[in-house]
Amino acid sequence: MLGAIEAGGTKFVCAVGDESGKIIERVQFPTTVPEETIPNVIEFFKKYPVKAIGIGSFGPIDVNKESPTYGYITSTPKKGWKDYPFVQTLKAAFSVPIGFNTDVNAAALGEATIGAAKGLDSCLYITVGTGIGAGAIVQGKLLQGLTHPEMGHILVRRHPNDEYQGKCPYHHDCLEGLAAGPAIEARWGEKGFHLVERAEVWDLEGYYIAQALMQYILILSPKRIILGGGVMKQEQVFSSIYKYLPELVNHYVVLPELSDYIVSPGLGDDAGITGALMLAHQAFQEN
Structure with missing residues (x-):
């Protein structure tokens, strides 16, 4: 089972599914500040035995794995999220591989794979x-x-x-x-x-x-x-x-x-969350 997060500036969508893009369960909640939003994310995934998590996030984000701030949301104007260690926070909660990219790159991946x-x-x-x-x-x-x-x-x-x-x-x-x-x-x-x-x-x-x-x-x-x-x-x-x-x-x-x-989009509003499942699958394979 794979976990997926579509982290948007307005709402977060979290889902579990498989590498084919099939979504088994999902939930969404408003994007407020990390102290409120991230505990909801963690609570959702603790109910499932996920082997990897993919994140498609609003940005800008740092996707350079050699960078000291890899996994961060960086210069966003979104209140509370500037310089937020997104990947590191989830790594601390779940000891699984994590794929990390922009929400639109995740959507592109979903559309290219099955859309x-x-x-x-x-x-x-x-x-x-x-x-x-x-x-x-x-x-x-x-x-x-x-x-x-x-x-x-x-x-x-x-x-x-x-x-x-x-x-x-x-x-x-x-x-x-x-x-x-x-x-x-x-x-x-x-x-x-x-x-x-x-x-x-x-x-x-x-x-x-x-x-x-x-x-x-x-x-x-x-x-x-x-x-x-x-x-x-x-x-x-x-x-x-x-x-x-x-x-x-x-x-x-x-x-x-x-x-x-x-x-x-061939996947409609599911392009981003489906792509996040693909990111999770890639992270699991690369680990």
Whole structure:
């Protein structure tokens, strides 16, 4: 039996399952501060004989195993979680191997293994919600270098009619600052689900996401792009992306049929927790 944690900025999902991605039992609770949230995690897993635990976490996190702060959540603005020793805390509670990566990398792994990118050796998983993040599979492996990818913070060209200054506390008008859920609410004065009938909201959203996808395509050349997260539940965003992306690429590279290439998660909302099971399986095999 494997344990899995999808540690999000809003909620934690904990589950037990197997290496096939089958989830046997799960629980979720709000992400508050570590002193409240982590005891709930530990209490859940103490009921099961898990042989490894996989963590897909909000970030930034330290994924460099040679680093003295490997396993930490690092420079997050999330109150109470800055410089938090996530892996070390769970290691102290459970003497099992622990796999650790970003929530979006975990989701990419889940989608590549049994989801919308099954059978492909490369894909890109992007979540557009409270924040924007992306995980990538390249030649069958999670992309990781100096650190994990932070694709939500790339710079994009501002729409000529968009006067909103941006929500990101670090960069203001980066992609996340202009297109994540909180930016939509701040720009338009209401949460996205109250703006369903406002076509201009979702057209602008697609305008920014299409710019980002052009850059990811030119740099990583993924074989499939999967767009998840709460904002992407507004399916009209896909239509806007399909409109703007070919204009931006302008025949420089040949794009596949966009409705087959840029898709919703095959695992739905379970991409992250399923990928965390895969991280646990990898950690067990490597131990």
